[in-house]
Amino acid sequence: MSIIEVKNLSRSFDYFKKQEGLKASFKGLFKREKLYKEAVKNISFSIEQGEFVGFLGPNGAGKTTTLKMLSGILHPTSGTVKILGYEPHKRQSDYQRQFALVMGQKNQLWWDLPAIESFILNKEIYQLTDNDYRDTLAELSAVLQISDILDIPVRKLSLGQRMKCELALALLHRPKILLLDEPTIGLDVVAQKNIREFLKKYNQKNKTTIILTSHYMEDIKELCSRVIIIDQGVIGFDGQLDDLIASSAPHKVIRLTFDEANVSSELLEKYGKVLRRSEFDADIQVDRESVRAVATKMLSSKLPITDIAIDETDIDEVIRKIFSK
Numbered sequence: 001m002s003i004i005e006v007k008n009l010s011r012s013f014d015y016f017k018k019q020e021g022l023k024a025s026f027k028g029l030f031k032r033e034k035l036y037k038e039a040v041k042n043i044s045f046s047i048e049q050g051e052f053v054g055f056l057g058p059n060g061a062g063k064t065t066t067l068k069m070l071s072g073i074l075h076p077t078s079g080t081v082k083i084l085g086y087e088p089h090k091r092q093s094d095y096q097r098q099f100a101l102v103m104g105q106k107n108q109l110w111w112d113l114p115a116i117e118s119f120i121l122n123k124e125i126y127q128l129t130d131n132d133y134r135d136t137l138a139e140l141s142a143v144l145q146i147s148d149i150l151d152i153p154v155r156k157l158s159l160g161q162r163m164k165c166e167l168a169l170a171l172l173h174r175p176k177i178l179l180l181d182e183p184t185i186g187l188d189v190v191a192q193k194n195i196r197e198f199l200k201k202y203n204q205k206n207k208t209t210i211i212l213t214s215h216y217m218e219d220i221k222e223l224c225s226r227v228i229i230i231d232q233g234v235i236g237f238d239g240q241l242d243d244l245i246a247s248s249a250p251h252k253v254i255r256l257t258f259d260e261a262n263v264s265s266e267l268l269e270k271y272g273k274v275l276r277r278s279e280f281d282a283d284i285q286v287d288r289e290s291v292r293a294v295a296t297k298m299l300s301s302k303l304p305i306t307d308i309a310i311d312e313t314d315i316d317e318v319i320r321k322i323f324s325k
Contacts, residue, residue: 003209004047004070004177009079010233011040011065039065041233042079049176050207052199054214054224054241056319062233063213064103067179070211071101083177097126100170104182107162108169109154115165116150119172126173133172140168144198160191167198180212184219196222217319229322236322248318252291254298257281257307271298 016032072088086095229237272286
């Protein structure tokens, strides 16, 4: 069942052209040229309950604008959005209790107060009962390991600690829809991994529908089976991550290790394109459809192979190729 339905959604912004120089600026006080920028152009997609969808695109592609329309912060110029039967831009209180938006570069926590004060405020905003608030906070605090930092002013927390508290704050009212805009931006590798593990387990346990934007491809690989790619306001791909890799990367790489030095390049080129070779190893590019047959042929040949591995094209490279097009 689709709980998010987006049809022909567009959003444009108007602004005034600024001419150079003092004289032109003075003229601009009386007559200015109005210009328009289409941030999102006639996009459509639907998302099922419990899906974890990666929303990808370069800077300025329209990702954040789309999330803001899904959350009701922005009103669409045209098209429709239906989430759980609600139209987000109408900002009905019943809908606002169903979703949460976390933006990695925007703080919801009060900067000079301990995080627990913001939690208490959200308890009142969402009209949570004492028992629900206590149980949910205890669960999130244990999983995110934030129990010992809730009484510390937010400005004294590390970036990773603040992001954990931001997630706990957003999930306090147990939303059915979670919109994440660059939640791991600026975090170190360990903090990113902890956030990913939490989100993965939370999605599996609660069947929360999650849309994630991120420039860290590790986030997408670990969390999302489906991706939507948007560029210049237009959706260029919507489907399974594996299908994206298969269509955009028609090759795999066979990595070989030898027990003899300097196996001849001529011998290796019989199997595919030699990407790299050194004294005791080599990387060979092979068509995706024939990789199994080629690997079997290699193992049955006279090549002095001690180890063989088949690697998928890195998703970072796939996304770079798509954006470059």
